[in-house]
Amino acid sequence: MSTHAATSSTAVAGEAPRTNYLNDGHTLKSWLLTVDHKRIALLYLAAITVFFSVGGLLALLIRAELFTPQGELFDSDTYNKLFTLHGIVMIFFFLIPSIPATLGNFLIPIMIGAKDVAFPKINLLSWYVYMTGGSMAVLVIMLGGVDTGWTLYPPFSSTYSNSNVALTAMAAFVTGFSSILTGLNFMVTIHKMRAPGMTWFRLPLFIWAHYATSLVMLLGTPVIAITVFTMALERVFHIGIFDPTAGGDPVLFQHMFWFYSHPAVYIMILPGMGVISEVIACFTRKRVFGYPFVAMSSLGIAVIGFIVWGHHMYVTGQSAYADIVFSVLTYIVAVPSAIKVFNWTATMYKGSVSMDTPMVYAMCFMGLFLIGGLTGLFCANLGLDVHIHDTYFIVAHFHYVMVGSAMFAYLAGIHFWFPKMFGKMYPEGPAKFGAIIIFVGFNLTFFPQFILGYLGMPRRYHFYPEEWQVLNVLSSAGAMTLGSGILLSMLNLGYALINGPKASTNPWMAKGLEWEKASSPPVTANFETPPVVTEEAYNYPSQLPSPAHH
Amino acid sequence: MSQHAHAAPGGVRLAHHFDDLQQQHESAQLGMWGFLLTEIMFFGGLFLAYIIYRNLYPHAFELASHHLNVVMGGINTAVLICSSLTMALAIRTAQTGGGRVPQIFWLSLTLVFGATFLVIKYFEYREKFELGLIPGPSFIDSHEAIASFGLDEVRHARIFFSLYFAMTGLHAFHMIVGIGLMLWMMRCSWKGYFTPSNYDGLEMFGLYWHFVDVVWIFLFPMLYLLGAHAGGGGHH
Numbered sequence: 072m073s074t075h076a077a078t079s080s081t082a083v084a085g086e087a088p089r090t091n092y093l094n095d096g097h098t099l100k101s102w103l104l105t106v107d108h109k110r111i112a113l114l115y116l117a118a119i120t121v122f123f124s125v126g127g128l129l130a131l132l133i134r135a136e137l138f139t140p141q142g143e144l145f146d147s148d149t150y151n152k153l154f155t156l157h158g159i160v161m162i163f164f165f166l167i168p169s170i171p172a173t174l175g176n177f178l179i180p181i182m183i184g185a186k187d188v189a190f191p192k193i194n195l196l197s198w199y200v201y202m203t204g205g206s207m208a209v210l211v212i213m214l215g216g217v218d219t220g221w222t223l224y225p226p227f228s229s230t231y232s233n234s235n236v237a238l239t240a241m242a243a244f245v246t247g248f249s250s251i252l253t254g255l256n257f258m259v260t261i262h263k264m265r266a267p268g269m270t271w272f273r274l275p276l277f278i279w280a281h282y283a284t285s286l287v288m289l290l291g292t293p294v295i296a297i298t299v300f301t302m303a304l305e306r307v308f309h310i311g312i313f314d315p316t317a318g319g320d321p322v323l324f325q326h327m328f329w330f331y332s333h334p335a336v337y338i339m340i341l342p343g344m345g346v347i348s349e350v351i352a353c354f355t356r357k358r359v360f361g362y363p364f365v366a367m368s369s370l371g372i373a374v375i376g377f378i379v380w381g382h383h384m385y386v387t388g389q390s391a392y393a394d395i396v397f398s399v400l401t402y403i404v405a406v407p408s409a410i411k412v413f414n415w416t417a418t419m420y421k422g423s424v425s426m427d428t429p430m431v432y433a434m435c436f437m438g439l440f441l442i443g444g445l446t447g448l449f450c451a452n453l454g455l456d457v458h459i460h461d462t463y464f465i466v467a468h469f470h471y472v473m474v475g476s477a478m479f480a481y482l483a484g485i486h487f488w489f490p491k492m493f494g495k496m497y498p499e500g501p502a503k504f505g506a507i508i509i510f511v512g513f514n515l516t517f518f519p520q521f522i523l524g525y526l527g528m529p530r531r532y533h534f535y536p537e538e539w540q541v542l543n544v545l546s547s548a549g550a551m552t553l554g555s556g557i558l559l560s561m562l563n564l565g566y567a568l569i570n571g572p573k574a575s576t577n578p579w580m581a582k583g584l585e586w587e588k589a590s591s592p593p594v595t596a597n598f599e600t601p602p603v604v605t606e607e608a609y610n611y612p613s614q615l616p617s618p619a620h621h
Numbered sequence: 622m623s624q625h626a627h628a629a630p631g632g633v634r635l636a637h638h639f640d641d642l643q644q645q646h647e648s649a650q651l652g653m654w655g656f657l658l659t660e661i662m663f664f665g666g667l668f669l670a671y672i673i674y675r676n677l678y679p680h681a682f683e684l685a686s687h688h689l690n691v692v693m694g695g696i697n698t699a700v701l702i703c704s705s706l707t708m709a710l711a712i713r714t715a716q717t718g719g720g721r722v723p724q725i726f727w728l729s730l731t732l733v734f735g736a737t738f739l740v741i742k743y744f745e746y747r748e749k750f751e752l753g754l755i756p757g758p759s760f761i762d763s764h765e766a767i768a769s770f771g772l773d774e775v776r777h778a779r780i781f782f783s784l785y786f787a788m789t790g791l792h793a794f795h796m797i798v799g800i801g802l803m804l805w806m807m808r809c810s811w812k813g814y815f816t817p818s819n820y821d822g823l824e825m826f827g828l829y830w831h832f833v834d835v836v837w838i839f840l841f842p843m844l845y846l847l848g849a850h851a852g853g854g855g856h857h
Contacts, residue, residue: 187638189648255655263648264638293659297666301787309758310783311776312670317761318776323673327666 091494091592106191107595112177113492114198119173120561122164122205127554129157134516134550137543142533150533151218152234156211158221159239163246164205166477167335170342171288172201172253174484175281177492179257181585181593182275184266184602189259197252204246211235211242220531222328225313225321229305237306240299247296250338254288257281266584268604272366275583275608276352276359279366280345283373287334287341290377295331298324322387329380337376339473341369343480344411347433350483351415353581354430355422358609361414368407375404385456394453401451408444412437427579428502432483435510436476443471446521461531464524467517475513482506482560489564490574491585494592497567505563508556515549582609634819646821653825657832664836667788671843674780681777684770686847688754689785693745694845697738698837704734705834712827715810715820724810724823731830732803735796742793749782756783785844792840795833802826 092109096102102110133153136144145153176194180187188194211217217239219228228236261274261282274282302324304310311317313324352359359365381389381397415437424430446468450456459465490496519542524530528539535543577586585593588602639645675682711727713719749755753765760766760779770778806826809815815823 185638189638190652191636191638251659255652255659258655259648259652262651263644289655289659290662293663294666297663301666301670304783304787308756310756310787311779312674312783312787318674318678318780320673323670327669 090594091590092595093494093592095595104195106187106195108176108180108188108191108194109492109593109595109597111194111198112173112175115168115172115176115201118198118202118205119165119169122160123169126157126160126165127557129153129160131550131554133157134547136533137535138547140535140537140540140543145533147533148218151220151531152216154531155217155220159217159243160208161473162221162335162339163243164201164208166339166473167250168201168253169339169477169481170346170484171257171281171284171338172197172249174346174481174488175257175284175342176253178488178585179260179278179281180264181589181597182278182583183261183264183269184584184588184598184604185260185264186596186598186601188256189264190256193252194256197249197256200252201246201249204242204244204249207238207242207245211239214238222332223299223302224328225302225305225324226315229302229313237303240303240306243299244296244303247292250288251292251296254285254292257285258289261285266602266604270604272363273604273607274366275345276348276362276365276369277342277345280341280348280369283369284338284341286370287338287373287376291331291334291338294327295335298327298331322384322389325384325387326380329383330377333380333383334373334376336469336472337372339477340480341372343436343477343484344369346480346484346487347415347436348411349581349583350429350433350487351418352609352611353487353579354427354433355419355424356611357418357422358607358611359414360417360420361410362608364410365414368410371407372404375400375407379404382451382456385453386460398451398453402448405444405448405451408440412441412444426503428497428499428506429483429487431503431506432479432486435506436479436483439471439475439479439513443468443475446471459524461529462524463520463528463530466530467520467524470517470520475517479509479513482509485564487579488585489567490578491589491591491593493568493571494574495567495571496574496578497564497571501559501563505556505560508559509553510556512549512552512554512556516546516553517549519543519546519549582611634814642819646819649821649825653828657828660832664788664791667784667791668839671784671788674777674784675847678774678777678780681770681774682781683848684774685778685781685785686845688749688752688769689845690745690748691845691849693741694841697741698841700734700738700741701834701837704731704738705831707731707734708827708830712820712823715815715823716817718817721810721813721815724815725807728803728807728810732800732807735800735803739793739796739800742789746786749786754782756780756786788840788844792833792836795836799830799833802829 092107096105102114105111105114132145133150136142136150136153142150176188179185214235217232217234217236219232219234219236219239223236223240223243228240261278265274301310301312305313305319309317312319313321315321348359348365379397379401381393382401385394385397415433426434446464450459450465450468486497486502523539523542523546526539528535574591576589576591578591579586584598584602584604588598590599635642635645639648707727707730711724711731714723714727753763754760756779760782761775766775766778769775803826806823809822
């Protein structure tokens with residue numbers, strides 16, 4: 072609650088050291104050439120917020136077009152470019168880096184008791200690589216956009232499209248390397264930089280989630296890099312590898328594309344699951360139920376996630392045996408996700424639950440992820456998928472996972488760690504109000520799309536029969552609501568950044584090195600004295616008898 | 622790591638965020654192996670394409686393979702293996718406290734081998750240009766290509782040459798990057814950075830260099846030696 076935050080902040084006001092990472096150097100150079108993981112996290116935060124806004128505006132334009140069945144606002148070409156750019160910007164420049172590059176960068180070293188990530192300069196390099204890729208994407212927009220859909224399937228992309236496909240492919244290629252560098256840094260940091268006493272099974276679940284994510288980044292991202300690179304070669308030099316008229320196979324592209332792009336879904340969701348574990352433990356005052364299972368389920372998702380890609384290709388004519396194997400594996404990958412949801416729910420049971428803003432977001436996450444995950448099983452079903460493939464049902468399903476889950480987790484995390492990152496508290500009322508508006512707007516946008524898809528409305532079309540208008544209008548109205556909720560939350564945090572009251576070291580009375588040992592905001596070296604870890608994660612005082620540890 | 626490192630006695634360089642040299646060394650090692658893993662996946666995409674198309678079009682691949690210059694490829698294989706030896710000797714010298722002159726000697730020799738490889742590669746590529754074996758839309762209409770492969774297989778031979786140029790080109794790009802890094806290593810060597818207590822930079826570069834060599838060890842038989850066991854003529 073804001074009340075206990077305010078009282079505790081007055082209690083310890085003045086204790087925070089005067090020099091922290093935010094005011095340790097004021098020049099532009101001290102930001103642009105910083106090797107401090109916390110400043111790099113903020114550089115990412117700024118850039119990601121810009122791309123998120125661009126992607127969001129594109130989404131609003133799409134929904135504005137779909138208010139009417141006739142397609143009055145844009146012509147078909149422009150509409151194709153709108154949904155393509157929305158997908159590319161949101162996936163490559165928002166969802167994939169969102170939690171790892173901002174919260175992960177900021178928190179991983181602090182949570183494990185390190186001074187920095189293992190390779191600080193490579194960390195900075197990753198931001199510049201990201202910005203280079205981002206600039207190329209902006210250039211694509213300025214040159215007139217791209218119309219292939221974010222999936223860039225040949226032969227349309229390699230042969231027939233008249234838009235800036237090669238540059239888009241190179242933008243994705245370049246941005247991929249920032250993801251690889253981030254993953255490499257996280258993997259080594261978590262292995263080698265843990266403070267004395269920080270054993271693997273004392274790690275916060277946020278760290279386990281990021282460890283699993285980093286493995287997916289390392290093993291998956293190079294494959295998309297070579298895939299889009301080969302596609303660009305195909306387009307520019309006509310090398311024939313993906314060209315059916317030259318003996319090549321466009322379905323090979325789909326295999327290689329989804330070998331990364333399905334695990335990429337887990338790059339987007341796993342860090343969010345890490346955030347939710349932290350938030351739920353804090354606001355229920357309990358250790359996460361079944362900690363080792365939640366930790367291992369992250370690894371399980373990362374590993375099994377690599378062998379389910381064929382479920383995107385049931386209708387491409389891949390062998391029926393492959394279909395069956397991919398279908399079974401897809402059902403199996405739902406198990407570790409379900410373990411997480413059950414365990415979070417069990418954590419809340421008999422917990423001391425307080426409904427602060429991060430917890431509101433976390434509760435929304437659990438409900439929406441449940442819907443997103445369960446509808447994923449519909450799509451994994453070989454028979455049903457033929458009916459719903461490439462319809463709005465799929466669109467609704469992955470938006471429940473990508474927006475309803477990943478974005479809600481991102482907002483939960485941003486609100487949860489905002490006091491730590493900036494040393495300021497935000498107004499609780501508008502934050503919570505914003506969360507509820509976003510939740511309502513989100514469901515209004517995407518729930519009707521399940522029905523539309525089931526009725527057979529295909530994705531990526533901007534004309535539709537008039538009898539679907541009511542559901543489409545509901546969806547578009549929801550998108551506007553969702554947009555205003557996000558705007559409200561962003562304004563609220565922006566206001567807090569300038570005018571918010573000072574936050575104490577531990578406004579939520581949470582467990583964890585970042586709350587107990589690092590000031591708000593932390594000093595450049597993270598800790599005044601290097602921490603030593605002597606207890607399990609989430610060791611909240613419990614009413615139940617627990618083994619003595621003091 | 623070098624910019625914000627502080628020099629301790631004996632040229633030992635510990636970056637600010639590590640506790641000790643061992644932690645720094647282990648981090649560098651794990652990071653480098655992790656990076657090489659990403660490289661394997663990166664090349665892996667093209668290897669996958671190669672496996673699939675070779676299975677689909679074995680005859681065209683064999684015919685096309687015979688248009689590669691086995692002698693030049695073989696010499697290049699030997700050159701790269703030698704460069705791996707001299708690279709290992711450069712690291713060994715740093716490890717045993719040999720001064721900067723022997724370090725730079727072995728590195729220069731490695732550099733010369735690497736450059737030799739690229740020069741030979743250049744002549745190979747030029748030969749392909751002269752023979753008109755450049756994959757592209759004109760390939761299937763080219764008289765030379767049709768004469769060599771026949772109308773049935775010319776499209777599939779084009780895929781072989783696409784893969785040949787993509788894979789060896791990507792490999793050559795890694796060689797060029799390696800030579801750039803080698804010059805940097807020589808500069809570090811000259812400044813006396815590599816001592817028995819800390820030669821991480823050189824060791825990590827060595828891992829990269831050996832990796833690029835190993836990629837070639839796979840590429841050479843896959844691309845140059847198809848059907849060689851059948852007496853070089855194939856069975857058609």
